[in-house]
Amino acid sequence: MWQALIFDVDGTLADTEHAHLVAFNHAFAQEGLDWHWDEALYTQLLEISGGKERIRHYWQQRHSDIKDIDGAGLPDTIDRLHLLKTAAYEQAVNDGLVRLRPGVLRLMDEATQAGLRLAIATTTSPVNIAALLRRAIGSDWRSHFVAIGDASTAPLKKPHPQVYLQMLEALKLPASECLAFEDSSNGLQAAWAAGLRTLITPNTFTAHHDFSRALRVVPDLSAVHLAHLQAWYQEPISSIPPFSKP
Ligand code: XBP
Ligand code: MG
Numbered sequence: 001m002w003q004a005l006i007f008d009v010d011g012t013l014a015d016t017e018h019a020h021l022v023a024f025n026h027a028f029a030q031e032g033l034d035w036h037w038d039e040a041l042y043t044q045l046l047e048i049s050g051g052k053e054r055i056r057h058y059w060q061q062r063h064s065d066i067k068d069i070d071g072a073g074l075p076d077t078i079d080r081l082h083l084l085k086t087a088a089y090e091q092a093v094n095d096g097l098v099r100l101r102p103g104v105l106r107l108m109d110e111a112t113q114a115g116l117r118l119a120i121a122t123t124t125s126p127v128n129i130a131a132l133l134r135r136a137i138g139s140d141w142r143s144h145f146v147a148i149g150d151a152s153t154a155p156l157k158k159p160h161p162q163v164y165l166q167m168l169e170a171l172k173l174p175a176s177e178c179l180a181f182e183d184s185s186n187g188l189q190a191a192w193a194a195g196l197r198t199l200i201t202p203n204t205f206t207a208h209h210d211f212s213r214a215l216r217v218v219p220d221l222s223a224v225h226l227a228h229l230q231a232w233y234q235e236p237i238s239s240i241p242p243f244s245k246p
Contacts, residue, residue: 001177001230001233002116002177002178002179002229002230002233003116003117003171003173003177003178004116004117004118004119004146004171004173004177004178004179005107005108005111005116005117005118005119005178005179005181005229006118006119006120006121006164006167006171006178006179006180006181006191006196007104007108007118007119007120007121007180007181008120008121008122008180008181008182008183008184008187009120009122009124009128009129009132009150010122010123010124010128010183011183011184011187011203011205011206012101012181012182012183012187012201013100013101013104013132013133013136014098014099014100014101014104014132014136015098015099015101015203015204016089016093016098016124016128016132017042017046017203017205018039019089019092019093019097019098020051020085020089021037021039021042022088022092023085023086023088023089023092024037024042024051024054024055024085025037026084026085026088027081027082027084027085027088028081030084031069031077031080031081031084033069035058035062035063037058039205042205043205045057045058046184046205046206047186049123049157049158049159049186050123050151050157051082051085051086051124051125052078052079052082053157055078055081055082056074056078059074059078086125086127086128089128089131090127090128090131093128093131093132093135094131094135096135098132099136100132100136101201101220101221102220102221102222103220103221103222103223103224104221105136105137106221107221107224107225107226108144110225110226111226111229112144114226116226117146117171118144118145118146119145119146119147119148119149119167119170119171119178120145120147120148120149120150120167121149121154121163121164121166121167121180121190121191122149122150122151122163123150123151123154123157123158123163123186124150124151125150125151125152126148126150126151126152129148129150130142146170146171147166147167147170147171149163149164149166149167149170150163153166154166157186158184158186158187158189158190159185159186159187159189159190159193160190160193161190161191161193161194162190163190164180164190164191164193164194164196165194168194168196175194175195175196176195178196179196179197179198179199179215179229179233180196180197180198180199181198181199181201181221182198182199182200182201182214183200183201183202183203183206184205184206184209185206185209185210185211188200188209188211188213188214189213192213197215197232198213198214198215199214199215199216199218199224199229199232200214200216200217200218201217201218201219201220201221202217202219215232215235216232
């Protein structure tokens with residue numbers, strides 16, 4: 001049976017991407033840039049995992065003529081923009097503008113009560129995880145998770161499987177006994193490449209993604225209980241490749 005549940009953060013634990021979008025635009029305005037990402041553009045940009053990578057992609061695609069801003073080159077400017085963005089996002093979370101999706105905490109509690117271990121595998125920044133879960137769970141939030149993989153531990157972002165491979169290593173469990181929870185095709189590809197089965201809970205930014213490799217796609221976790229997960233464990237995993245270590 002499942003021994004561990006591995007949760008993605010953005011879009012899965014909480015619908016965070018609108019707050020990230022507002023924070024990116026706030027950072028651009030603070031830097032005096034006339035860049036403004038609307039929801040349609042951000043939906044496309046979300047195909048690039050990682051906030052810094054997303055800014056770099058946008059800059060190179062849309063403003064390749066700009067070589068530096070206020071004398072600072074591309075890497076330093078991206079770092080500065082991302083620091084501003086992360087501060088704005090953290091403030092939004094602390095102001096209560098981001099809430100966990102339905103069923104997430106209840107399923108986590110059910111799993112913990114049944115002896116399953118919990119882990120996090122995300123491409124977001126550690127400060128974002130702490131802000132979200134401190135507010136949702138409390139100051140002891142970290143104790144609920146056996147391991148956390150994030151942008152600071154896994155520089156190779158989804159769809160690369162690095163963060164999921166790190167969590168399997170930390171849990172010392174085979175992929176077959178761990179279930180991943182994701183919201184996006186990048187996340188599904190990363191989990192699949194690590195040999196994991198994945199439960200998908202899409203959101204408005206990812207509803208159009210290809211989830212054909214998912215174990216299941218459900219609107220959210222409000223009607224998903226541990227008993228459902230354990231029943232799904234028995235289903236054939238023919239579509240999951242045995243992942244050989246790189
Ligand atoms: C989603 C991401 C992150 C967030 C923004 O992460 O790709 O980049 O959009 O957060 P997840 P940062 O793997 O949890 O879905 O700006 O900190 O990257
Ligand atoms: Mg996600």
